[in-house]
Structure formats: structure tokens, C-alpha cells
Amino acid sequence: MKISSFLCQVVLGLGLTLILPLAWAQIEEEEAKPWLEEKREAWTEQKYALPPYPREQDLVPLVASGLGLEHEYLIDLKSVSRTPDDVFHYTIVVSSSSGARNIFHEGIRCLGGMHVNAKALVKTYGFGSSSGQFRPVRAGGWRKLRGKGVYLYRRALADEFFCDATMVYLDTRRLKLRFAEGDWSDGTASEGEMH
Secondary structure: OHHHHHHHHHHHHHHHHHHHHHHHHHHHHHHHOHHHHHOOOOOOOOOOOOOOOHHHHHHHEEOOOOOOOOOEEEEHHHHHHOOOOOEEEEEEEEEOOOOOOOEEEEEEEEEEEOOEEEEEEEEEEEEEEOOOOOEEEOOOEEEEEEOHHHHHHHHHHHHHHOOOHHHHOHHHHHHHHHHOOOOOOOOOOOOOOOO
């Protein structure tokens, strides 16, 4: 009785030893099949040219939470766009209480979902010069958006305009309306065209 029970255990153990590797090999083979793989296309940035230098009549205050009172932030409405590569472009004028003024043309790319404190990248394409023209940033690349200090506006733009889940993929016209009117709905409150 003990011998037959022992033999059954040996046969069962030997059977599992042979079957498990075969089952595992089949699982690995299924996982390696190309139709089961998630297709991820590499992101490519489009060629992009700097816009015209901002004019005073096209500047509107950036109305967003978390911006300090020591700086004034103005957005150039003419420069706001969303390109087909899903980069949001804008020109911002940052003025300090002492009168210093800096102008940047930048892009923000949302990553990892659309929500407050979403991961995002920022790129500076150019900065304003005393000659009233943009100077291109030659070695400018994409970097993590941190948005601290004078650059708080970047986090505000990402969280409340570009990467906000309620504003997913607003087109350029609606983005401009939102900046111009401070409209917190889906951007459809006004159908007037931005010039």
C-alpha cells in the first residue's frame, strides 16, 4: 500500500516536472507574438519656427492659481497654439515689481495623463532681446517641468490650461478664447473668432 502511494507521488511529480516547463514555454511564446505587443510609436517633434514678437495689444493677463504677486504674467494671444505633435506653444511676458521684463517663447508637452500635477516637459525656443526680436535658443531641449520661483507660470499653464483633464485637447481657437475670457468651461462659451 505504501509502495503504490509512493509510486503515485513519484509519477505525479514527474508528470508535473514535464508539463510545467511545456506550459511555461507556451506562455512565453504567446507573450513574444507581435500581435500581443503594445504598439508605441516614437514621438517626433515637428519643425517649428518662432512666431512674431509680441505686441502690447495682444497681451492678456495670465489668470491662474498659485501665481505670486511679485510678478505679472502676460500671455501673447497671437502666439498660443497646439501643433499636431501635441505641443502647446505660447509667448509669455514676465514683469517684476522692479520693472524688469523677460519674454520667452516656450512649448509644453503633457505626459502621463491629463490631470493636475501631470508630468510635463517644457522647452524654451527663444527669448526676447532689447532689439525687439526673439533670439533662438540653440541648445534648448525638452526638460522636466518644475515650475518654481519665477517659473511658477509653467506649472499653472500645464495644470490649468494644457494638461487639465477637463480641457483635454482644446484646439487653438478655444485655447485662445480661454486665455482671453478666463472661461473655465470647455471653451465653447463664446464662438467669436480670435484675430
